[in-house]
Amino acid sequence: MVKGFKDAVIVGWALMVFSILLVIVPAYTANGMALLLGGGKPLDGGRRLPDGKRILGDGKTVRGTFLGILLGVLAALILSLVSSIIYGDVPFEGCLLVGAAASVGAVGGDLLGSFTKRRFNVPSGYPVPFLDQLDFIVMGLFSAYLANLYWDVIVFTPTVILVIVVVTPLAHTIGNLIVYKAGRKKHPW
Numbered sequence: 001m002v003k004g005f006k007d008a009v010i011v012g013w014a015l016m017v018f019s020i021l022l023v024i025v026p027a028y029t030a031n032g033m034a035l036l037l038g039g040g041k042p043l044d045g046g047r048r049l050p051d052g053k054r055i056l057g058d059g060k061t062v063r064g065t066f067l068g069i070l071l072g073v074l075a076a077l078i079l080s081l082v083s084s085i086i087y088g089d090v091p092f093e094g095c096l097l098v099g100a101a102a103s104v105g106a107v108g109g110d111l112l113g114s115f116t117k118r119r120f121n122v123p124s125g126y127p128v129p130f131l132d133q134l135d136f137i138v139m140g141l142f143s144a145y146l147a148n149l150y151w152d153v154i155v156f157t158p159t160v161i162l163v164i165v166v167v168t169p170l171a172h173t174i175g176n177l178i179v180y181k182a183g184r185k186k187h188p189w
Contacts, residue, residue, distance in 0.1 A: 018087075019154035020163055022079055026099040027106035027140030030072025032175060034107055036184055037071075038064020043111070056114045057124035065107055072103025094151030098144050105143025106136040127189035133169035141165075 040063045044055035076099025084092040113135030114124070122128055141164060145156055154160075173189075180188040 015155055016157065016160055018083060019156070019160050022076070022083075022095060022099050022154050023102045023141055023144045023160075023164055024137075024167075025079055026072040026076040026103040027137055027144075028171065028175075029075040030068040030103040030106045030140075031110055031136045032068075032179075033071040034060075034064040034068025034110065035179065037067040040064075051119075053118050053121070055118065056111060057118060059124040060111055060114050065111070068107050069103055072106065073100045076100045076103060090153055091151065094148075094153040098147045098151055098153055101147035102140040102144040106140035108143070109136040109139025112139065125187055127187070130169070132189065133172040134165065137164060137168040 038059075038061040040061050042056065042058050043060045043062055043065055044057070046054070048054055073096075076096055079099055080092050080095035083090050083095050113128075113131050116131065116135075117124075117126075117128055120128075141161065144154075148154055148156065176185065177188050179185045
C-alpha cells in the first residue's frame with residue numbers, strides 16, 4: 001500500500017520501468033531471434049508483386065518469423081510470471097498478452113520495413129537509417145498499446161515512449177555489431 005509521496009514516487013518509477021521492459025524485452029527478443037535463428041524458406045516464397053519486385057526478400061524466412069515470435073512470447077511469459085510474483089496484483093494474463101502483442105508487432109514491423117525497402121529498390125541486407133532501427137519497435141509499441149487498452153497493465157506515458165524510441169536505435173546498432181562480429185550477419189548494419 002502506498003503511504004506517502006516517497007512511496008508513490010517509488011511505485012511510479014517501478015511501474016514505468018516495468019512498462020518499458022514489458023515492451024522492449026519481447027520486442028527485442030522477437031526481432032533479434034528472427035535474425036539469429038532464421039534461414040530456410042523465404043516467407044514470401046520467392047513471389048513478386050506486379051512491379052516485378054520481391055515482396056520481402058530472402059532475409060525474411062518462415063523459420064525466423066515463427067521462432068522470433070515464439071521466443072518473444074516466451075520472454076513475455078517470463079516477465080509476466082516475474083511481475084505476478086513481485087507485484088501480485090498485476091494480472092498475469094494481461095501482462096502476457098501485452099508482451100505477446102509487442103512480440104508479434106515487432107516482427108510485423110520488421111516485415112513492413114522489408115516490404116517498404118523492396119518498394120524503393122533497397123536490396124536485402126542494406127541499411128535504411130532509422131527505418132531499420134525503428135520499424136520493429138514502433139509496431140511493437142503500437143501493438144502493445146492496443147492490447148493494453150483492454151488489460152490496462154502498463155503505463156504509456158510520454159516518458160515511457162520516449163525512452164523506448166530513443167534507446168532502441170543505439171541498442172539496435174550495438175546488437176547488429178555484436179551479431180556481425182560473431183559472424184551471423186554479412187554487414188554490420
